[in-house]
Amino acid sequence: MLLKLRIKNFALIEELELDFSNGFNVLTGETGAGKSILIDSVSFLVGEKFNKEIIRTGSDFAFVEGIFEIKNEKIISYLKENGIEVDDYLILAREINQSNKSISRVNGRTTSVSFIREISKYLIDIHGQHEHQSLLDDAKHIEILDSFCGEKLKSLKDNYKDKYEKIKSIEKDIERLNQDEQYRLRKIDLLKFQIQEIDDANLKLGEEEELTQRRDILKNAEKIYSCLNSAYKKIYDSEINESAFDSIGSAIVSMGQISEFDSKLDEIKKSTRGSLL
Template sequence: MLKELSIKNFAIIEELTVEFLNGLTVLTGETGAGKSIIIDAVQLLAGGRGSQEFIRHGAKKAELEGLFTLSYENHPAYEKCEDAGIEIEEGTLILRRDIYDSGKSICRVNGKLVPLSVLRDISSTLIDIHGQHESQELMDDKQHIHLLDQFAGEEIIPIKEQYEKQYEAYKTLKKELAAISVNEQQVAQKIDLYQFQIKEIDACKFQPNEEENLTEERRRLMNFNKIFECSNTAHEAILGESKGLDWIGQAMTQLEDVVLVDESFKEYSDAVSNAFYNLQEAAFGIKNILDDLEFDPERLNEVEHRLALIQSMKRKYGSTLKEILVYRAKIGEELESLLNRDENIQKNEQQLIELRSELLKTASKLTAIRKKVGERLSNAIMQQLCELYMEKAKFSVHFELLSEEQFDHNGIDKIVFYIATNVGEPPKPLTKIASGGELSRVMLALKTIFSTTNGITSIIFDEVDTGVSGRVAQAIAEKIAAISIHSQVLCISHLPQVAAMADHHYHIQKQEDTNRTFTSLTEIFGDERIDEISRIMSGTEVTELTFKHAKELIEIAEDRKKALQV
């Protein structure tokens, strides 16, 4: 859940830090006090589109930071963070985003710099924001199939995994078949090209590490005189008459005589002896190389010509000899496939038919499970809608079979949630609902069902109760409270019924100081809370009767919350 939110230099908020707890937290205040600014800040923290327009006037950057705690070990945020190389200690995640006046945005998760896409991916498992005119995945037709599968739970997982494996194999084979099923002219051109390239590469008879060996040989040939003169001088200095080895030999003999009478010299005597024999062996080795040294101008020309050939081939087929040989192997396989094209096409077509048959069988099983689960979901949602005084509404899960060209990893089903909110009206896609009040209730029904399964840490409702009143307002308040049993809920509301259901109530207000405007957020209790709900109910003037009514509303709400816990 969201434990703490810090905002600095964001819109009219200079600096604000607020702690949140479990249950239902309601934020109320006058229109324009800055309630939506809080939601804007959370949306940006969750990876929403940023702009320097959000930065408070006169500041260089806006700073947003949220502290989240993960309630269970297999929370999806763990996998997301592991993929991004982010460590999570003691189930704690800190999301931070700085927006600069240059338009640049810097994101961090647990102190590690991450791209905006990674911040958005991780936050999608933590925060779910619902506004009056949007409800993200619930209002996106493409997401309905995922929501249905989520509702199905373990029942659908094995068959879906089987389908996904078969689909990948089918897609791969279909792609391979398409690659070889090109027109005859293209095939002939490819065969001619590959045969020419293979012949040209094979004629070179390249050897592994040949370029490195030739480069080293060329270096030796080009420096022949230096190699000969220096090595000959070194040999003479070691083995020449009255040169290095003679003097070291004398030292060795003298030290051996000393050791016979004084053992303390033995270590140094052995060192000189080893040096003598090592130098003697080195001199013999140098002599052997000198005897074999012979300058061959023709060989230098051969090496130069061979290296030039390698460079020419590298420009055509790869940056290294290894890449050239890998390319040779690749086009060799492709040439073999093209030469046996008809046989391969026939073989792959038969295999594709078999794979398609197996895929459709598995897809049909997937569809059957989804239709059964779809009925259960429809019944569950209609029950929720009845409790929200939409007892005439009809909800259904609409299935449409995709064509073979439209198959994807989800199966052969196109699934859209349909609803008819009034008697006599035909069902329409959920996304086509026009009434704000109806949309709010449908969304709350769905959220009530999915709040126990979607694993979201914090759910935020931004004035989703707009356009409703009376008993519907009370029903919405109770639904929001019911959702808060399973997930932390933050709610901005203008309804006294919702505010009365709050476990934690914050009041947002604007203040002016030294010709600047500030937004403050204060948790209210007792009479202050009753005063605020009275204000929501009656406007600016709070009477004794309004105060009494607000107090009674809170008492009723407490009883309703206890009933929800049962």
């Protein structure tokens, strides 16, 4: 129920406060007295589209605020789900400025216009020619019909809802357990496949070290070839006039540059050095 309406700088209204009492409230007046402006201000408050033309001439903004008494559990629950604390009263406020920007608030908290529209469905219904909004909304027909059936139907619906939610919870648990079982089976298949791959690879101890050594030899193949060729020429094909001792020494130096890549090369280096002793 709308308890109070505050309007400022809206169309022809500079500032106005209206209090509404329980029961039937009537606003009367001649044509042009401003009744439609009051309806427009309420429409603006609940999220209808308006532009800056509604701002009173000479003013920077238009402002409308409404205080509502709420007892509908559905809207109270909806507000709490969206982080808005409520008691028995709800304050809606909306403002538009000359930049055509509007600000909406619910209990002092800034919200979107779409949120204002959503909660306004449970607060107020504006009826005019061809504007019987809730009566023409198919989604509300069941709610309207149920409201005539009293507390007995509400108790039955609450009981049904409780059981339905329990069933849905159980179904989710079953689905989760099935998914866990499927995950377990997929994991078993993957591990079996990986074990088979390891078995098929026929791995052996020291294989990694051997492969690492082969990789190093291949990476340094050019250097190994060059040093071996140099050592060979020093010993067997030297055209330089130097002693055998110097030739073998030079060959040992060349071998020393590549002995780290292969143990066989290291053995050759050591045997060549032994020939000098």
